[in-house]
Amino acid sequence: MRNSRNANVVVSGGIDPTLVLLTDGLVAIALFALLIVIEPVGTLITIVTFGVGALTFQKLTRKRIDRWGDEKNTHDGMILQHLQQGLGGAKDVKILGRESEFLAQHEKHLNESLRISRVYTVLQSVPRVWMEILTITGLSALVISMVLQKQAFAEIIPTLGLFAAAAFRVMPSINRLLGSLQTLIFSRAIISSVYEDFKLDAPDTPENKTVTPFKDQLELKNLGFQYPTAIRPSLQDVSLVVRRGEAVGFVGPSGAGKSTLVDVILGLFAPTSGTVLVDGLDIQDGLRNWQNQIGYVPQTIYLTDDTLRRNVAFGLGDENIDEQAVVNAIRLAQLEEFVALLPDKLGTVVGERGVRLSGGQRQRIGIARALYHNPSVLVLDEATSSLDTPTEHGVMQAVQALQGAKTVIIVAHRLSTVEYCDRLYRIEDSRMTEQGTFDEVVKRAALKG
Numbered sequence: 001m002r003n004s005r006n007a008n009v010v011v012s013g014g015i016d017p018t019l020v021l022l023t024d025g026l027v028a029i030a031l032f033a034l035l036i037v038i039e040p041v042g043t044l045i046t047i048v049t050f051g052v053g054a055l056t057f058q059k060l061t062r063k064r065i066d067r068w069g070d071e072k073n074t075h076d077g078m079i080l081q082h083l084q085q086g087l088g089g090a091k092d093v094k095i096l097g098r099e100s101e102f103l104a105q106h107e108k109h110l111n112e113s114l115r116i117s118r119v120y121t122v123l124q125s126v127p128r129v130w131m132e133i134l135t136i137t138g139l140s141a142l143v144i145s146m147v148l149q150k151q152a153f154a155e156i157i158p159t160l161g162l163f164a165a166a167a168f169r170v171m172p173s174i175n176r177l178l179g180s181l182q183t184l185i186f187s188r189a190i191i192s193s194v195y196e197d198f199k200l201d202a203p204d205t206p207e208n209k210t211v212t213p214f215k216d217q218l219e220l221k222n223l224g225f226q227y228p229t230a231i232r233p234s235l236q237d238v239s240l241v242v243r244r245g246e247a248v249g250f251v252g253p254s255g256a257g258k259s260t261l262v263d264v265i266l267g268l269f270a271p272t273s274g275t276v277l278v279d280g281l282d283i284q285d286g287l288r289n290w291q292n293q294i295g296y297v298p299q300t301i302y303l304t305d306d307t308l309r310r311n312v313a314f315g316l317g318d319e320n321i322d323e324q325a326v327v328n329a330i331r332l333a334q335l336e337e338f339v340a341l342l343p344d345k346l347g348t349v350v351g352e353r354g355v356r357l358s359g360g361q362r363q364r365i366g367i368a369r370a371l372y373h374n375p376s377v378l379v380l381d382e383a384t385s386s387l388d389t390p391t392e393h394g395v396m397q398a399v400q401a402l403q404g405a406k407t408v409i410i411v412a413h414r415l416s417t418v419e420y421c422d423r424l425y426r427i428e429d430s431r432m433t434e435q436g437t438f439d440e441v442v443k444r445a446a447l448k449g
Helices: 007-038 040-088 090-096 099-124 126-148 153-198 258-266 287-291 308-312 323-332 336-341 359-371 389-400 438-448
Strands: 217-225 235-243 247-251 273-278 294-297 377-381 407-412 423-428 431-436
Touching: 007 040, 007 153, 040 099, 040 126, 040 153, 099 126, 126 153, 217 258, 235 258, 235 273, 235 407, 235 431, 247 258, 258 377, 258 407, 294 359, 308 323, 308 359, 323 336, 323 359, 359 377, 423 438, 431 438
Parallel strands: 247 407, 247 423, 294 377, 377 407
Antiparallel strands: 217 235, 217 273, 423 431
């Protein structure tokens, strides 16, 4: 979120100063080129004077400005972090009486950020004074040079006037050049963080392969995955086969690796070992094609403050929405009776984050959204874990009605959620420890208990 807020700094602190460097740099070069033709020696002295002065100024301020930029980026991030944490846990903060602690931390970083902004603003005014001193020094050096060359007083006056006029024209450009360099240095940390956040490694996908439509089976072969900063793997040596039209469930304790396994199947993470195969082809060889065949229902359904129609056909404008696909998705999600009771039917606005709907209705809309593009595979990742038992039962009835027509993959904590699945897999401590029908897994769990 901090980087999305700082995206404007990429323009104001990166692109704009670069354009100023180019335009004012060309102006300065053109003026100095003209002066060299008229008075070579004096111009070279002036260039050296301005150059040494500008380099000295940059040398004296560069490290300090760079450090200020790093510190401001850090403090701005902490301001946002404490704000998010305080508001996100508002109930806990209020009950535990931690308001003063959160306010103190927020105020501490805010004051530091403002202090850095103040001193940086003061420093930005220094180049103008510095360049005025250099201008006087340069003109004085020019006069001394011309006197030493024994030029006539009548020649010195017009040349000095020309240089003075040129200096007052080029001085604002050089001021802006130095100011732009300061801005680039100060904004470096922020621009770098935005760049790193948006830098994506393009997958190395062979162009001559593609994942064909899912016809037979999904196979995981010796699958393993470890997050880059993790000490131990989240998945180890997972192998299984899901046939088209089957319903399978992944159960197990929190943190066992169930959701990570689903993320790898979805192609959101590339496995660190093993492969995910669809009809014998690695999904990484045609990832976009594979993902186009998947409907995904998360635990929390994000609904926009828009019509039911637009929430089902998420992200599409009215002109691009397939009305029949919306109707089919509503029917498959068993929302027809609910829609019939709405005042504006599919045109009813659901409210921000679906505040006007019940939890079960939101989840059914999430299922309808997942089914809008008629996927081959439907994935439910803890999609009913926050619902009460009767509501969950109603939602799962809608999912159960899809069995056979869709391949269904369910991640769940409660065994009752996956009761109708053809096969269950228990994931514990990053490994698949059990598999079998619902009755078989329940019996083994009872024996262990």
